[in-house]
Amino acid sequence: MQVLLAKHAGFCFGVKRATQLAFEAANIGSETYTLGPIIHSPQVVQRLEEMGVISVENVSEVETGGTIIIRSHGVAAEQLEAAVRANLEVVDATCPFVKKAQEHVATLSKEGYDIVVVGDAVHPEVQGIVSYAAGRVYVVSSHEDVERLPRMSKIGVVAQTTQSFEHLHEVVAACLARGGETRVYNTICDATAVRQEEAKKLAGAVDCMVVIGGFNSANTMRLAQICRELLPRTHHVETACQIDEQWFKGVKKVGVTAGASTPKWIIDEVIDRISAIDKDKIS
Numbered sequence: 001m002q003v004l005l006a007k008h009a010g011f012c013f014g015v016k017r018a019t020q021l022a023f024e025a026a027n028i029g030s031e032t033y034t035l036g037p038i039i040h041s042p043q044v045v046q047r048l049e050e051m052g053v054i055s056v057e058n059v060s061e062v063e064t065g066g067t068i069i070i071r072s073h074g075v076a077a078e079q080l081e082a083a084v085r086a087n088l089e090v091v092d093a094t095c096p097f098v099k100k101a102q103e104h105v106a107t108l109s110k111e112g113y114d115i116v117v118v119g120d121a122v123h124p125e126v127q128g129i130v131s132y133a134a135g136r137v138y139v140v141s142s143h144e145d146v147e148r149l150p151r152m153s154k155i156g157v158v159a160q161t162t163q164s165f166e167h168l169h170e171v172v173a174a175c176l177a178r179g180g181e182t183r184v185y186n187t188i189c190d191a192t193a194v195r196q197e198e199a200k201k202l203a204g205a206v207d208c209m210v211v212i213g214g215f216n217s218a219n220t221m222r223l224a225q226i227c228r229e230l231l232p233r234t235h236h237v238e239t240a241c242q243i244d245e246q247w248f249k250g251v252k253k254v255g256v257t258a259g260a261s262t263p264k265w266i267i268d269e270v271i272d273r274i275s276a277i278d279k280d281k282i283s
């Protein structure tokens with residue numbers, strides 16, 4: 001059975017950086033905390049817990065003198081300020097792409113623009129980006145939402161990093177149609193789109209797909225959904241022990257991909273497990 005791994009399976013740049021910073025901080029040995037789980041991988045979170053890293057919901061839960069790690073999709077400005085005020089050691093693992101979106105919002109806002117953020121209002125990354133606005137800020141998920149916004153003479157647009165370009169384009173067109181001045185920063189990161197395109201190609205070329213990543217990871221679930229639409233024999237697993245050899249009956253080629261928060265060690269374990277299956281012996 002041939003196992004084909006997608007070229008960009010697993011950690012994106014921002015998650016890799018955040019995870020490295022978290023493990024480095026954990027190795028230093030002082031009381032270390034993360035604001036919420038550092039990434040959507042229960043296995044990485046568990047490893048960090050075993051090293052003494054504690055996930056908290058609020059800065060006020062952190063012991064004086066402790067180290068706090070800011071996750072890759074960032075936190076609200078107030079949380080960061082509270083950590084600095086509390087004299088905590090801050091390891092800012094916010095992905096530089098997310099940071100850019102936060103900075104654009106702060107600058108546009110200071111220059112008198114009303115802010116439109118294209119994204120999912122309940123996502124922590126968006127909540128963080130929104131917090132950098134000094135004035136009016138609106139989160140929209142569609143161009144119809146733009147039509148419902150109050151009158152604005154200067155509009156500054158940014159996007160959640162995982163939005164599609166087409167979606168941003170639609171919202172910008174709706175903003176332009178309202179008249180006034182519109183300034184746009186394309187803050188989309190292509191890591192998600194690249195993984196999705198590769199997954200589509202792979203699913204079209206194999207008999208069975210295995211998608212690896214946290215069951216709580218939205219980007220992994222979306223990868224599995226995209227593959228399943230093309231190839232019903234698609235299975236989403238978090239770890240190698242969830243692999244069922246019955247899935248591979250009659251299979252000649254297996255495609256493997258993984259979400260942006262899946263560590264390499266889990267991908268390797270899954271590939272080893274699939275490679276060890278003797279499909280001729282499956283009853």
Ligand code: SF4
Pocket residue numbers: 012013014015072073095096097098161189190191192260
């Ligand atoms: S998906 Fe893009 S923006 Fe998000 S953490 Fe990864 S590299 Fe950064």
